[in-house]
Amino acid sequence: YTENVFAKGLAGGPGAAVGKLVFSTKKAEEAKEKGESVILVRVNTSPEDVGGMWASAGILTSKGGKTSHAAVVARGWGKPCVCGAHGLDVFEAEEEVTVKATGETFKAGDIISLNGSTGECVRGAIDMKAPSLGGDLGVVLKWCDEQKDVLKVYANADSGKDSAQAAEHGAQGIGLCRTEHMFFAPERLPVVQHWILKDGKEHLERVEAFQRADFCEIFEAMNGKKVTIRLLDPPLHEFVPHADQVNLEVAARLGYEDPHKLQSDIDDMHEENPMLGLRGCRLGIVREDLTQMQVRAIMNAAADHMERGGRPLPRIMVPLVGNLKEFESQALVIKKEAEAIRSQRKMDIPYEIGTMIEVPRAALISGQIAALVDKADGRKLCNFFSYGTNDLTQMTMGISRDDSSAFIPKYMEAGILTDDPFNSIDEEGVGFLVKKSAIEGKAANQQLSLSVCGEQGGDPKSIKFFDQIGLDYVSCSPFRVPIARLAVGQAAARRFQKHQREERLHHQEFDDAALLSKVFHYCKVDTLPLWPFGHHRTPARQVRRSSSTVSRKQSSLSVSNGPAPVLSQQ
Numbered sequence: 001y002t003e004n005v006f007a008k009g010l011a012g013g014p015g016a017a018v019g020k021l022v023f024s025t026k027k028a029e030e031a032k033e034k035g036e037s038v039i040l041v042r043v044n045t046s047p048e049d050v051g052g053m054w055a056s057a058g059i060l061t062s063k064g065g066k067t068s069h070a071a072v073v074a075r076g077w078g079k080p081c082v083c084g085a086h087g088l089d090v091f092e093a094e095e096e097v098t099v100k101a102t103g104e105t106f107k108a109g110d111i112i113s114l115n116g117s118t119g120e121c122v123r124g125a126i127d128m129k130a131p132s133l134g135g136d137l138g139v140v141l142k143w144c145d146e147q148k149d150v151l152k153v154y155a156n157a158d159s160g161k162d163s164a165q166a167a168e169h170g171a172q173g174i175g176l177c178r179t180e181h182m183f184f185a186p187e188r189l190p191v192v193q194h195w196i197l198k199d200g201k202e203h204l205e206r207v208e209a210f211q212r213a214d215f216c217e218i219f220e221a222m223n224g225k226k227v228t229i230r231l232l233d234p235p236l237h238e239f240v241p242h243a244d245q246v247n248l249e250v251a252a253r254l255g256y257e258d259p260h261k262l263q264s265d266i267d268d269m270h271e272e273n274p275m276l277g278l279r280g281c282r283l284g285i286v287r288e289d290l291t292q293m294q295v296r297a298i299m300n301a302a303a304d305h306m307e308r309g310g311r312p313l314p315r316i317m318v319p320l321v322g323n324l325k326e327f328e329s330q331a332l333v334i335k336k337e338a339e340a341i342r343s344q345r346k347m348d349i350p351y352e353i354g355t356m357i358e359v360p361r362a363a364l365i366s367g368q369i370a371a372l373v374d375k376a377d378g379r380k381l382c383n384f385f386s387y388g389t390n391d392l393t394q395m396t397m398g399i400s401r402d403d404s405s406a407f408i409p410k411y412m413e414a415g416i417l418t419d420d421p422f423n424s425i426d427e428e429g430v431g432f433l434v435k436k437s438a439i440e441g442k443a444a445n446q447q448l449s450l451s452v453c454g455e456q457g458g459d460p461k462s463i464k465f466f467d468q469i470g471l472d473y474v475s476c477s478p479f480r481v482p483i484a485r486l487a488v489g490q491a492a493a494r495r496f497q498k499h500q501r502e503e504r505l506h507h508q509e510f511d512d513a514a515l516l517s518k519v520f521h522y523c524k525v526d527t528l529p530l531w532p533f534g535h536h537r538t539p540a541r542q543v544r545r546s547s548s549t550v551s552r553k554q555s556s557l558s559v560s561n562g563p564a565p566v567l568s569q570q
Contacts, residue, residue: 144489175475
């Protein structure tokens with residue numbers, strides 16, 4: 001099919017898709033109802049497009065990187081995606097896309113194919129084949145799972161259906177559930193908007209009911225496995241109507257008599273740099289009822305599941321922490337609300353509290369965060385760290401993950417970068433922060449769980465690094481779980497082989513030293529001036545056993561137990 005490739009972008013979501021071009025969420029949903037396969041084409045996607053993304057077979061954007069909204073959502077749902085196709089001009093209003101280099105134009109209804117594994121856009125329909133995890137691949141994946149001291153593989157999933165898919169692919173838990181993705185269903189969004197704009201208790205209770213039902217489905221799909229739920233992270237303005245959507249009908253639906261008043265309220269929420277503004281834990285601190293609502297939904301869903309004989313294991317994660325007091329404030333609110341539900345339901349509902357380390361400052365003060373205790377009972381407040389490497393990379397390197405595709409390929413071509421840092425972790429910078437945080441966190445709390453939930457969690461090269469520094473698990477989109485399982489198995493096998501080589505070298509060193517000691521004793525001298533190959537050796541030199549052992553945790557996060565052994569001349 002290569003002769004029909006008309007454009008190439010970034011491989012945003014693996015797999016292939018064939019369909020008619022559509023340029024809006026509405027058209028995608030209408031086509032889905034008719035049973036048609038469509039490719040949604042946008043300049044870039046936003047949360048308002050999730051309905052169209054769900055209805056589409058594949059997604060194509062002219063902007064955005066591998067961790068842009070389009071790519072992250074597509075991978076989570078198993079949708080093929082090509083993003084950052086800068087060789088295309090997308091005209092959404094005119095419903096057409098033009099190839100800049102040739103002037104070739106594709107209109108709504110034209111059929112194209114996407115190869116989300118290579119980033120290729122192809123004219124017409126290509127033949128496709130469904131993948132299988134059986135046969136030889138299934139045998140190899142089983143071998144990987146059976147490796148000793150292997151990293152666990154969790155999945156990023158936001159619904160019961162996604163969680164069930166993740167379990168089928170071998171995920172051992174949910175490492176990231178993004179609660180905001182539950183808000184965009186057509187029947188839910190107006191309720192969420194009404195709560196945001198009117199601050200109504202009635203609508204907040206309805207949102208809580210939505211979330212409780214979703215969490216029940218996730219706990220059922222992952223019964224007996226840990227489910228890490230991130231509290232609401234994006235800024236609230238992402239959920240309200242855009243200026244061009246405000247009219248009498250929308251205003252009436254949201255309880256406004258005057259659409260100008262609605263527009264004024266929306267304008268008041270505007271932020272110049274929203275991704276560094278009122279979002280994450282800041283949102284929960286400013287609007288504490290949001291955190292309380294989400295905790296009630298999680299804990300009641302867990303209790304509901306327990307009443308049906310299930311074993312829920314919820315973990316509640318505070319996002320975007322950069323200040324010690326931010327985490328402490330939210331952790332105490334979570335704990336208070338969770339304990340109230342346990343008391344009301346008269347059930348010993350298990351739960352853990354932790355934080356996503358995605359702000360560089362949080363990585364630098366990780367020891368303090370891990371050491372925090374609840375003064376009321378003396379127990380540690382933080383049970384786990386999950387490294388959000390998407391934002392951590394963005395903030396550490398000063399690169400917008402939504403705009404990096406404009407220059408990252410050129411940087412790689414010129415040798416400035418060897419890898420896209422949003423695909424494979426930057427070990428010298430971002431990796432240094434992760435390792436430092438892990439060491440200091442473990443030093444303060446030996447029971448602290450360490451994991452990564454950014455997109456690098458499914459990248460084999462990054463997984464090798466995470467294995468080396470001793471993390472407990474990686475989490476990636478459900479359809480990348482098989483790749484991650486293979487990568488963690490390979491990392492464990494390499495570590496074991498390295499350990500065996502070092503063991504042999506260690507024993508050889510002792511054999512050499514023992515022989516040398518006998519020579520010294522026979523000659524009655526303190527040193528030999530020259531080793532046959534020119535290396536000066538002394539009997540008092542330190543013979544160190546390698547710090548790398550079969551256990552990742554011992555090799556990466558432990559502190560030396562004292563000086564290395566010294567060989568006696570006797």
